[in-house]
Amino acid sequence: MFTGNANPELAQEIAEYLGVHIADSKVKTFSDGEISVAIDESVRGVDVYIVQPTCAPVNDYLMELLIMIDAVRRASAARINAVIPYYGYARQDRKTRARDPITAKMVANLIASAGADRVITVDLHAGQIQGFFDIPVDHLPGVPMLAEYFRNRNIEDVVVLSPDLGGVTRARDLANRLHASIAIIDKWRPEPNVAEVMNVIGDIAGKSVIIVDDMIDTAGTITMASRVMLERGAKEVYACATHPVLSGPALERLSEAPLQEIVVTNTIPIPKDKRLKNMTILSVAPLIGEAILRIHEDLSVSKLFD
Numbered sequence: 001m002f003t004g005n006a007n008p009e010l011a012q013e014i015a016e017y018l019g020v021h022i023a024d025s026k027v028k029t030f031s032d033g034e035i036s037v038a039i040d041e042s043v044r045g046v047d048v049y050i051v052q053p054t055c056a057p058v059n060d061y062l063m064e065l066l067i068m069i070d071a072v073r074r075a076s077a078a079r080i081n082a083v084i085p086y087y088g089y090a091r092q093d094r095k096t097r098a099r100d101p102i103t104a105k106m107v108a109n110l111i112a113s114a115g116a117d118r119v120i121t122v123d124l125h126a127g128q129i130q131g132f133f134d135i136p137v138d139h140l141p142g143v144p145m146l147a148e149y150f151r152n153r154n155i156e157d158v159v160v161l162s163p164d165l166g167g168v169t170r171a172r173d174l175a176n177r178l179h180a181s182i183a184i185i186d187k188w189r190p191e192p193n194v195a196e197v198m199n200v201i202g203d204i205a206g207k208s209v210i211i212v213d214d215m216i217d218t219a220g221t222i223t224m225a226s227r228v229m230l231e232r233g234a235k236e237v238y239a240c241a242t243h244p245v246l247s248g249p250a251l252e253r254l255s256e257a258p259l260q261e262i263v264v265t266n267t268i269p270i271p272k273d274k275r276l277k278n279m280t281i282l283s284v285a286p287l288i289g290e291a292i293l294r295i296h297e298d299l300s301v302s303k304l305f306d
Contacts, residue, residue, distance in 0.1 A: 001014070001020055001021075001023060001048075001050075001051065002022065002023050002025050002039070002048065002049070002050045002051070002072070003022055003025075003050070003052065004064040004068060005027055006052050006053050006055055006061040006064070006269075007052070007053050007085065007268065007269045008022075009266070010053075010085065010266055010269070010283075010284070010285060010288075013266075013283055014051060014083075014285045014288050016285075017285050017286055017289030017290075018292060018293060023040075024039075024040035024041050025037065025038060025039050025068070027064050027068070035067055037064070037071050039072060039075060042075075043075045043076070043077040044075060045076065045078050046077060046078055047078055047079045047296060048072045048080050048081065049081045049120075050065065050068050050072070050080070050081070050083060051083040051085070051288075052064060052068070052082070052083070052084060053085040053087075053088075053267055053268055054088035054107075055086050055243075055245070055268040055269075056245070058088040058089065061088075062088060065082060065084070066110060066111070067114075069111070069115050069116050070114050070115055072115075073114070079117045079118065080115055080116050080118075081116070081117065081119075081120060081295070082111055082116040082118070083120045083121075083288060083292070084119060084120070085121065085284060086121075086215075086243045086267045086268050087104075087107075087121050087124055088107070089106070089107045090104045090125035090126065090129055091125050093105075093125065093128070093129055104126075104129045104132055105132040108129070109132075111133070111135075112133060112135050117135055117136075118135055118137070118138070118295070119133060119135065119136070119137045119138070120138045120140065120295070121137065121139060121140065122139075122140045122141075122242060122243075122267050122287070123140070123141060123142040123143075123214045123215075123242040123243065124214075125214055126166070127139065138295060138301050140284075140287055140288065140291055140304075142214075142265055142267075142284070142287075143170060143174050143177065144304075144305050145265065145287060146174060146212065146240045146242075147173075147174055147177035147178055149263060149280070149282060150174075150178060150210060150238075151177075151178060155238070156208065157207045157208055157235070158207065158208050158209075158210060159180060159182065159183050159203070159208070159209050160174045160175040160182045160183070160209075160212055161182070161184070161185065161202075161204070161209050161210065161211045162182065162183070162185065162212065163185050163213055164184075164185060164221070165184065167212065167213055167214070168182070168184060170212055171184070171212050174210070174212050180210075181203070183200060183201060183202025183203070183204050183209070184200070184201040184202060185200055185201075185228070186199040186200070186201065200228065200232055204229055204232055204233065205234070206234075206235055207234055208235055208236050208238070209234045209235075209236070209237045209238070210237075210239075210240060211226065211229075211237065211238065211239045211240070212240050212241070213239075213240075214241060214242055215241055215242065215243035215244075215245050216241045216243070216244055216245060216246060216250060216254075216262075217246075217248075218247055218248045218249055218250050218253070219249070219251075219253040219254050219257070222239050222253075222254070222257065222259075222262075223253045223254065223256070225237075226239065226258050230258055236260050237258060237260060238259065238260050238261050238263070239259050239262045239263070240262070240263040240264070242264070242265050243264070243265070244264040244267075244268050244270050245268060246274055251274055254279075260278065261278050261279075261280060262276065262279045263280045263282065264279065264280070265281065265282045265283070265284045266283050266285075291304065
């Protein structure tokens with residue numbers, strides 16, 4: 001198992017779960033910004049797992065991943081598995097207007113062309129991105145872990161809220177696991193990172209609302225949804241998401257939002273200065289570690305989520 005510079009703490013947790021060590025490698029930059037990778041252990045004929053979320057700075061960490069894949073491929077590794085807890089560039093997954101790029105497919109091509117034989121990732125922005133790869137993809141959902149956490153919280157009269165129509169499947173999965181009903185916000189985006197509420201579908205009056213999304217980026221959607229829920233009569237509001245991107249004004253917005261608790265995972269590292277008092281961080285290391293174990297032993301990964 002190797003790791004780049006994106007999230008070495010998570011890689012260490014996964015390695016400890018599996019009872020292996022992080023292999024020796026050095027990922028540095030030349031003075032002009034080019035990335036230099038040195039693999040300091042033999043990988044000939046072995047299965048290699050490279051843990052590297054492509055979070056901010058996404059271009060640097062993406063290049064680190066590609067160069068590490070190329071390095072172990074040229075060193076005659078048997079199978080190269082790219083473990084990408086957070087898959088960057090996933091939001092541009094279709095053409096919404098003329099001359100738009102589809103970066104989710106482009107990055108998939110880059111990873112496969114570099115030499116990866118398999119991708120392991122958590123909560124893609126859109127499930128169909130799995131089909132953009134010409135190599136096997138193990139897509140690990142974060143909802144079961146979030147559901148287990150909220151079950152242990154014993155919150156009463158729960159409604160799971162999808163902050164947009166695209167997240168209904170995720171909200172339905174969480175609601176089924178919590179034996180709760182769902183509500184949906186009909187949201188319109190006049191431009192990226194800007195959202196406006198058009199309608200609310202579902203009964204949320206007097207209920208504890210759990211907003212679920214795949215990521216919290218600028219936190220505009222989460223904070224807007226939390227205020228709308230309280231205006232419509234909700235008793236209290238929680239928020240949960242797999243990927244804490246937390247860019248731009250996210251921390252300021254979340255600190256001012258009327259949220260009882262914000263539950264996220266460590267697919268993206270959160271520095272101590274970005275951790276709010278009402279923020280709970282769950283580790284995905286056991287999830288990814290168990291998936292790696294099953295892949296390595298040719299066992300079913302889907303059994304993890306039954």
